[in-house]
């Protein structure tokens with residue numbers, strides 16, 4: 512039987528994938544887990560939140576190369592084009608969203624960690640009424656309001672345009688999608704200990720153990736290696752010693 516082999520989180524809508532990416536930064540036994548503005552940028556990227564470009568050393572060097580060796584310098588020209596295309600994409604996304612999220616800095620990390628902890632606590636709350644209250648309170652706290660974009664699609668937007676509010680506008684509604692118990696029961700942590708990514712098990716059997724095809728194949732490679740190592744040990748055991 513053909514089962515789902517693609518990345519389960521990439522099949523999910525971006526908000527849910529971003530929510531899981533954020534919640535996965537909190538690994539039991541490892542305090543915090545969220546340290547760098549770059550992590551916030553990655554989550555915003557997963558969420559599809561248009562974000563100000565960061566200072567990019569590679570882009571700076573490519574630009575420098577272009578100026579030193581001329582615009583036809585192979586690599587530099589290619590990078591320039593893709594950077595332009597990226598900027599255009601960002602522009603389109605920003606127009607659709609009606610705003611551009613500021614580039615994350617150190618000071619944004621703690622508020623986003625608080626957002627993560629709030630979302631995790633709400634999703635872990637067994638009482639439905641209390642869970643709803645917690646999520647609704649987060650909506651108020653981050654000043655989220657229902658909106659519509661220029662193509663008539665419904666959005667949730669933040670009142671304040673700072674990093675945590677921009678992320679909350681996507682992540683709080685995503686957490687609300689998980690409010691029904693039957694969906695939360697399908698939240699899993701990837702069985703690969705090095706991965707630990709959260710995902711939503713959408714398989715019919717509800718027995719999915721790994722977040723992605725990559726983790727599934729890594730685990731089977733490891734099992735294979737362990738079996739071979741086991742055989743080798745037994746082999747040695749048969750010899751003198």
Ligand SMILES: [Zn+2]
Pocket residue numbers: 701702703706707708721722723726
């Ligand atoms: Zn995984």
